[in-house]
Amino acid sequence: MATLQTIRSKGPLVVIVIGLALFAFIAGDAWKVLQPHQGKQDVGEVNGEKLSTLDYQKMVDELSEVIKLTNGLNSLSEEQLNNVKDQVWQNYVNNQLIAEQAEKLGLTVTDAEIQAIIDQGTHPLLMQTPFRNPQTGMFDKDMLQKFLVDYANLGTSQMPAQYTEYYQKMGAFWMFIEKTLRQSTLAEKYQNLITKSLISNPVAAEDAFKARTEQSDLLLAGIPYSSINDSTVEVSDDEIKKLYNEKKEQFKQLAExxxxxxxxxxxxPSDADRAAVKQEVTEYSNQLDKTNSDYATFIRSTGSSVAYSDVPVNKSVLPSDIAARLDSTGLNEVYGPYYYQSDDSYNAFKVLAKVSAPDSIQFRQIQVYADTEDKTKTLADSIYNALKGGADFEKVAKIYGQTGEATWVNARSWEGAEMDADNTKFINTLINQPKNELANLTVGQTHLILQVMDKKSMQTKYKVAVIKCPVEFxxxxxxxxxxxxxxxxxxxxxxxxxxxxxxxxxxxxxxxxxxxxxxxxxxxxxxxxxxxxxxxxxxxxxxxxxxxxxxxxxxxxxxxxxxxxTGYRDINSVAATLKNEIIRDKKAEKILANMQGVNSLDKVKAMEGAVSDSVKHVTFSASAYISVAHASEPVIGAAASKTEVGKVSTPIKGNAGVYMIQVYAKDKGTEKFDAKQEESSLASMLSRPVANQIFGDLYQKANVTDQRYLFF
Incomplete structure (x- = not known):
């Protein structure tokens, strides 16, 4: 519907709206505080800096408006609203952490740097704005500059109210982009400072190369820990306490x-509820058979979950059960009532029309609005007659502050959406208007001089009145x-x-x-x-x-x-985990003791509970998956790299058992060692965990408090 409103009222800006597609990393919509709170309330705190509910709401509203504008939406689902709340909070925390460190280090982002990024035009954030060249798809700084000039002169222009509102929304959108660009650039500077401190050397690079490329094929035999019953292993409280103290730092939590x-x-629903819905739909289907007009009102009265649209649509936008039955139903014939299990509903529908309609339409328009309805009509008639008489469309449009440029719209913009009478009239005019002919259309309090330039992808489409009543209690x-x-x-x-x-x-x-x-x-x-x-x-x-x-x-x-x-988990809450680890270690000790003096895989296989397997392409850098033990075993790769071909290893304590291996083949691969490339890859590989660790440390020291749940 937002797209329809744009088509109807935004005129020359419609191409921008339809082309919008913003950040993949953002999803969401507006939200409101659930209930009023008196006095200053804080949703959280970072580094002693409190974030009030009001400021938090402003940030969420700002991001929400960006999402709605760029996706042509009026509202989003509850899940999407929650995503926005979380995105805003996470961005706020990260920005606060970075800002404090940047201030200590003297890191800043200047206006000149931002302008240089805009001039270069390759930043991913810019590529996801509407300011892109229609031919190349690349960011166009000239389009942005023209918009900013028009936006700066908004107060002195004679633009219609609808245009002014849209320019204001686009202005807020660009301010959000610019602010996000500044924050992301500062974050990149800080992260680059961290990653540049990570260096490698030829020795480490060669080790990493060998760990990645040298492969071993091996035979394996072992005793899984599962072969020993847990009940046979005793674990004391003192042993659990000792292990807890050794691993205490692993049990630290940052939030309650x-x-x-x-x-x-x-x-x-009860059986009686189901029977009642079935009876209702049966009565509605009989009434639908006798209805010949005002289908929208009738369908609305049934409480159908599928609103009536007086515009022909592709069957793909209709519920799947309706779409599957369309071609077997004649015109003006009622199908149903019937039950559909997938959505637990009773249904009936009537096919009102089956037509060939375009899926893409190119059109141009001039929006006409004056002080009064009569003046608007008179002016629209004058413009219409001038164009009919041969006046240039774009020149006339520019007289009234519009471009008159042609733009393409796709049926996906309106199919499946609820439409009022004005939108229905507008879309049906686009569909039915012959190419190159003019239409003088009254839409609300304005007039549109409309010209369809081209139509593409003619498809079979349907006008259907659908009664779909879910079974409810x-x-x-x-x-x-x-x-x-x-x-x-x-x-x-x-x-x-x-x-x-x-x-x-x-x-x-x-x-x-x-x-x-x-x-x-x-x-x-x-x-x-x-x-x-x-x-x-x-x-x-x-x-x-x-x-x-x-x-x-x-x-x-x-x-x-x-x-x-917040702090260290108490020993009781992790005792079960610790006990399992101790049990595993004691089982390993028992198995290792039993393997003393064992020097062949056959002898291991002869032991009670033994399993055996063959594993290929084992490397030092990747965990080997042992299918018979249903476990990944990093230690197998390490042992294989140090075991000569034909030799049998000593017993190896793993995650799921104790093993012995015999390597029967090794392959160094064909990849050539490039010291500089390997050093660069190694440093890059280390950068992510190091950066995560640093941010984790900053988070702990910042005493982050999140109490949004109290208000939202």
């Missing part, structure tokens, strides 16, 4: 998380489920109660560990913001009230089990 148990009740069904669940929640007020009584009452108590406040949903259910706020304010063993959530089709109760504070 919580373990919960929850019951999610999804309300589903009734109010009575919901109330029954609510009353039952409400009574259960009232009678079970502790986690122990829920664990004891959930199953016998027909409910499933689900565990969820390490829930973070940065997450948007509990159990993947939408609209659980209130549940999240309860979870992060509750105390262990508390049970929440009953929450209604989802799309008015879910009910939920939550019990808080444990709280994992």
């Amino acid at each position: 998380t919580r373990d919960i148990h929850y019951i999610d009740v999804k309300v589903v 009734s109010k009575e069904t919901y109330n029954s489920a609510y009353n039952k669940f409400s009574q259960f929640v009232a009678q079970n007020t502790t986690l122990e109660d829920l664990q004891k009584n959930a199953e016998e009452n027909g409910y499933t108590l689900l565990p969820r560990k390490d829930l973070s406040s940065a997450e948007h949903y509990v159990g993947g259910v939408k609209s659980t913001g209130d549940v999240m706020r309860w979870i992060f304010s509750a105390k262990p063993n508390e049970v929440s009230p009953l929450y209604e959530c989802g799309e008015n089709d879910h009910m939920m109760v939550v019990a808080l089990d444990k709280v994992h504070k």
Whole structure:
């Protein structure tokens, strides 16, 4: 619909709108604070710098407008909204971290540098703006400069209100691009400073080359740890504590998380609900057979999930079950009612037209608007008559501040979209207007002088009135489920109660560990913001009230089990993991002891629980996958590189067992060693983990606090 509005009201700028396609790394849309908050509230903090809800909202709104403008959308899904919130927060944190380090190092980005990037025109960010040459597809700084000049003179121009609004949106869009360009350039400078400090040397480069190119083919025999029952291995608390202290740094967490148990009740339709929907659609299909006009009103009255469009469309934009039945249905014939299992709906439809229509249309237009409706009509008639008399279209358009240039539009812009009467009139005129003929079209309070220049890709298209009614639960069904669940929640007020009584009452108590406040949903259910706020304010063993959530089709109760504070995880929360590691090590010790004096693969194969395999193309730099052990074993590649052909290795302790290998072939490959290229690749390979480590350290020192969940 946003595209249609552009076609209708933006005139000479329509080519820009249709061509827009912005950043792959951004997705999202606008959002609003869920409820008003009095006083100054902060959503988070980085390096002591607090971010208020107001400033956060401004940043999200800014990015949202960019997304809507560049994708021709009015709104996006809840998931996309959440993506925007997360993108804005992550960008804010990263920019704050970089800005502090850049200030210490004296790193800046000057206006001259930004202008040089614009003049060069190859930055990926510029390539994703609408300021691109239509012929080459490359960024065109002259197009940008012309826009900026027009934008600067916006206050003194006589442009129609619709043009002014669009120029303002495009101006805000460019300011966002310029700001993002400045931030990304500063980040690149800082990252380059880090990566340039990473150097290699010929010795390391040669080792890396050999590790990557020298391959070994080998035979293998081993004893998997799974061959020994865990119950036969004893692990003491002191052993767990010792290993915990050795690995304590691995158990450090930067944000608080919580373990919960929850019951999610999804309300589903009853048999009576299904019968009622079927009966309704049967009645609607009979009425549809007798309806001959105003299909939009009738289809709207049925509550169909597919709105009626008085514009012929490709069958691909219709629901798949409708599309599959079109060609077997005659004109003005009603098909149905029938049930479609995939979307759990009852359906009926009537084919009103089957026509050949273009998929691409080239047109040009002049928008006419004056002080009053009569003046607008008089002026439009005058322009129309002048053009009919042979006046030059583009020259006339320029008199009224428009280009009059022709542009192509594709049927994808409107097919499948809900359209009002004006949009329907406009699109049908484009489809039906003969080439090169003029039309004087009244659209709202304006007039359009329209000329279709060309049409391409004629396709069979359909005008269909569709009744698609999903099977939904009734109010009575919901109330029954609510009353039952409400009574259960009232009678079970502790986690122990829920664990004891959930199953016998027909409910499933689900565990969820390490829930973070940065997450948007509990159990993947939408609209659980209130549940999240309860979870992060509750105390262990508390049970929440009953929450209604989802799309008015879910009910939920939550019990808080444990709280994992920022810092080191307590030993109890990781004891099971540590115990498994100790058990594995003790099994390895036992197997290694049994392998003492074993010097052949055949002797290993003769041992209880043994497995054997052959593995080819093993390198030092890549983990070898041992299929019989269902595990990747990096140590096998290391051992193979040091084992001579025909020799048997000593026992090797791996992730899933203890092995012995016999290398029977080695291949150095045909690739030639290039010291400089290998050094460069090695430094580049190291740059990403080093950069991640540095940013991780900066993040820890910045005392980042994220409490957006309190407000959004």
